[in-house]
Amino acid sequence: MESVIRPGALLAVALGLLAGCGASPPAEPTPVPTGLMVETSAFGDGETIPPAFTCKGAGYRPTVSWTRSTAKAFALVVDDPDAPEGDFYHWIVLDLPTGTTSVGATVPASAHQAKNSSGAVGWTPPCPPSGTHHYRFTVYALSAPTGLAAGASPQQAVDAIQAKATEQGVLTALASH
Template identity: 80%
Template structure:
């Protein structure tokens, strides 16, 4: 029985974490001032131009903290994390050019801390901007690995919402 449990745990080790846990209610409404859900992300917000990060806003909801995960599920090697911000203060309902001092940015899948703009190698990719309401701050340090940050977010998530933008090569 113990062996079966260990084998089950090891089987999931290679799988990248998903940014959207299925057991979290989807009550938050997420928007950007840059594109609508399912629309193309303008070039100024991609690697084709300046690479600005869009301002993301969400419906106010009671929470002890918030987190944002921006990922590309269409990346050749699975989820590519473009931006992960944890421990946004309670009452926050917008994130843009500046990140509150009390929040922490994890490493993205490119290995740097903070935002890396969308830059698909080929085809059309979907970029999910998922906001999570948290039951408590994650306590994840700035510069944490994407996997550690996403796992900590999932462990505290009570509600989520998402907007998806598209970028084509």
């Protein structure tokens, strides 16, 4: 009879052995507290994104607004977790200055835009290849600016944001093929 090892079984055994040696299993990332209210006048949370803001229309950037916070800086990440290859980043804006409560057609000169998953700096409109996709507009309050330059890779930007995030808010909207 052939043995079958269940996925995760080896990890469980290894973690058990480590626990016996006084070592701790790897820590889960600490979730960022929610508290910022995020909205746009273009569409509501859970609603469909109008064609004007997608590749089916002009592809405009919606103005995203959020509540005030005592943050030292803000960041905005627009992503599609339903993309075939995993998270697709449509727009990442870093180091929005204290006191900023919205970003849209224009971005403050002191802020920086990272590359999106298409490889360009700035916004790329939603354009799902099939089915209905969820688009998350997440605003992060940061303990300090990330210090990254314009054109940082999506992964560099997301890592830097997560390292300094103290609070977040999310608006999720839908777009279909």
